[in-house]
Amino acid sequence: MKNTALTSTHEALGAKMVPFAGFNMPVQYEGVNAEHETVRNAVGVFDVSHMGEFLIEGEHALELIQKVSSNDATKLTIGKAQYSYLPNDDGGIVDDLIIYKVKEKTYLLVVNADNIDKDWNWIQSKNDVGAKMRNLSDDYSLLAIQGPKAVEAMQSLSSHDLAAIPFYNFIVGDFAGIEHVIISATGYTGSGGFEIYCKNSEVKQVWDKVFEAGKAYGIKPIGLAARDTLRLEMGYCLYGNDIDDTTSPIEAGLGWVTKFTKKFTNSEALEAEKKHGPKRKLIAFELMDRGVPRHGYDIVDNNGNKIGVVTSGTMSPSLGKGIGLGYVSTIFSEIGCQIHIQIRKNAIPATVVKLPFYKNQS
Template sequence: MKNTALTETHQALGAKMVPFAGYNMPVSYEGVNIEHETVRNAVGVFDVSHMGEFLVSGPNALALIQKVCSNDAAKLTVGKAQYSCFPNEDGGIVDDLIVYRVKDEEYLLVVNASNIEKDWAWINKHNSMGATLRDISEDYSLLAIQGPKAVEAMQSLSSVDLASIKFYNFVVGDFAGIEHTIISATGYTGSGGFEIYCKNSEVKQVWDKVLEAGADYGIKPVGLAARDTLRLEMGYCLYGNDIDDTTSPIEAGLGWITKFSKDFINSEALKGQKERTPERKLVGFELEDRGIPRQGYDIVDGNGKTVGNVTSGTMSPSLKKGIGMGYVPAVMADPGTRIHIQIRKNAVPATVVKLPFYKG
């Protein structure tokens, strides 16, 4: 089990630690609902240093990224980031990721912790053009400072005007006394804020100063449990749940990051699928009665026939009702469609809804 540079800090704060993607990670401190509401209403800080980071550089860096990524990275200028995925050769997804253009010929790819080795092998396998690759995952830490008060609470820690960093843009600047951090207006919660990339040797100082600066704004450390409920309320896909090697980006509602203005791995097949409309689609649903949908539960029609399965589900702390996502036949994917979730012996009625669940 790997540790992040802050594992002992989390333990000292009384965090409940669990194994996640090969790392010893904090799942909660005070409780998922308290932490969730803190991010929705104020500001919270997550240690997400388990994520993977690859540097792709050199004259052929963009060519490699264009080949392995579904989105069009040619649109990125220095200081901009982009959500994307690695399509595989069979119609599925190797991983989803964020691509940062750091310099003219240098890109940072941020990938899921559980897929670091798989992604590294994948990108190296397809590097026929000789781009320079470095896996810096073991050297860097990542903090997500999320919530509507994040800008105000953190401004004292940086000479950068944090409010001026637009969504999916980033700045390399000073933060919490550390020079050359990446301050990125990205996140997984839907409540605004930043992600801070720094070296492992620097992250304890950053963490301490973040909690100190945020004290007057009600900041709390937040664990992976609330990270999951926050992202689910936004309808954001989680790799291993809602997307994987067997789900296509078109089925998963990720057509918006799948750009056919260029060739990429399996682009012809995915283009054909988009033109035909896929047989199944990932949808969001809300339970009409009491109950909590869980990953793996069957989705059934009015006759009790299994038509799909729940990929993510929870009791929404913001909406106070059971919500989830899952794959259903395309004919049942329109908002307003009645489906049922098999919770033990009960087929609980649910309605397909337009994402996100949480409107803010």
């Protein structure tokens, strides 16, 4: 089991620690609902240092990225980030990721913790163009400072105007007394804020200064359980639940980051699938009655016939109702369609809705 540079800090704060993606991680501190509300209304801090970071550099860096990723990285300028995914050869997804253009010919790829080795080996196997690759995952820490008060609470820690960083943009600058950290606005919660990438040796100083600066704003540490309820209210996919090696990106609604203006891994098959339409689709649903949908529950029609499966589900702390994502046969995927979620012996009625579930973002 790996530890992050802040594991002892979380333990001292009384966090409930659990194994997650091979790391010893804080799942909650005071409770999921309270932590969720802190991020929706004030400011909270996540240690997400388990995420992986790869640097791809050199004359052929862009060529390699264009080959292995679905989005069009030629659209990136320095200081911009892009959501994308790595298609496999069989119609599924190796991983989803964020690509940052740090300098000309230098890109940072941020990948899911579970997939660090898999992604590294996959990209390396496609690197017949001689791009330079460096795996920085063990050397870097990542803090996500999220919530509507995040920018105001943290402004005293940087000489840069944090409010001026647009969504999916970043700067390299000073923060909490450390020079040359990445300050990125690529949040996963839907409540604003930003992320700090720094070296493991620097992160304790950053953490301490962040909590000092945020004290007057009600800042609190937040665990991975609330991160999951926050991302689900936004309808963001979680790798391993909603997308994986066997799920099609077209089924998963990732057509918007699938650019057929270039050739990439399995692009011809994916383009044909998009043209003909997938047999099933990832939908969002809200329960009409009480109940909590969970990963793996069956989705059924009015007659109890199985039409799909729940991939993510929870009791939404913001909405006070059961919400979820799941794959269903395409004919049941229209907004407003009535479906049922099989929760033990009961088929609970649900409605297909448009994302995001949570629409009160400031």
